[in-house]
Amino acid sequence: MKMVKGVSVTAGIAFAAFYVSRLPFLQMLGMLVLAMLIGMLWRAVFGQRAALEPGIAFSSKYLLKAGIILLGMRLNLADIYHAGWHVFAIAVCCMMFAGAVVYGLSRLFRIDQTLSTLTACGTAICGAAAIAAIAPQIRSNENAAAISAAAVSLLGTVFTVVYSLAYHGLGFSPAAYGAFCGATLHEVAHAAAAGSAGGKAAVEMA
Incomplete structure (x- = not known):
């Protein structure tokens, strides 16, 4: 109760x-x-x-x-297959790029290595869920996990709103917009939320 x-x-x-x-x-x-x-x-x-x-x-x-x-x-596996190999290639490239850039910038600003790793993984993979999975593997303390999760969640929320507001000015088709959201927003909830601005087709692609 x-x-x-x-x-x-x-x-x-x-x-x-x-x-x-x-x-x-x-x-x-x-x-x-x-x-x-x-x-x-x-x-x-x-x-x-x-x-x-x-x-x-x-x-x-x-x-x-x-x-x-x-x-x-x-979703159906056939739909995922028909999305095309290029969608998966975009996702892989975005993950590698985001992870490398966030980790590199974190170390450049002399942020602790553990916090840098968690933030990079959270940004590149799937937000707080990735941080929760990786934190025990690198023996991170709760403080670092909480800070990195808060940072990626906050930024994800901000850009979810930005994408939604920008959708009509971007000129993307619903499928292209959905791929853009899915490739560049880490949390599934954020990708789906931003994709909803483009309708059902955009959400499914995201």
């Missing part, structure tokens, strides 16, 4: 985002981006409430992952 309040708040934010996304000028942002913005606004106005934390943590850990799994179940 202690989780009900937090889950109720997250559900309320989700429903609010669903209806707000139907308003003129806000449709371009997509429901998922609006949900993130409403959640940030809620936190800024009402602060951190201890009573809500268990439900919010449950929603972010399990309900979000369940949603991503359901999103994946909508």
Whole structure:
């Protein structure tokens, strides 16, 4: 029962985002981006409430992952195959480039090697999930893992909003925009959120 309040708040934010996304000028942002913005606004106005934390943590850990799994179940391997080898080549190149650049810049600014490695992996692979998987392997402390996860999550959120706002000015087709989002945003949730600005085809490609 202690989780009900937090889950109720997250559900309320989700429903609010669903209806707000139907308003003129806000449709371009997509429901998922609006949900993130409403959640940030809620936190800024009402602060951190201890009573809500268990439900919010449950929603972010399990309900979000369940949603991503359901999103994946909508896809079919044939669709992934038909996306073409060039999409996978773009993804591999982006991963290698992002990992090398972030690690190199981190070391250039004399950031601790462990933190540099975690941040580079989180940026290049899949955000906080990659950091959580790699941290025990390199014997990272919780502080470094938390800092790197916060950094990549914050930047992912910022660029999710930027991509959504820029979509109509980029001139990409929905499929090209989806490939762009999927290749350059690390979190699956962020890629799907940004892709939603381009519609169903963009989300599936992302």
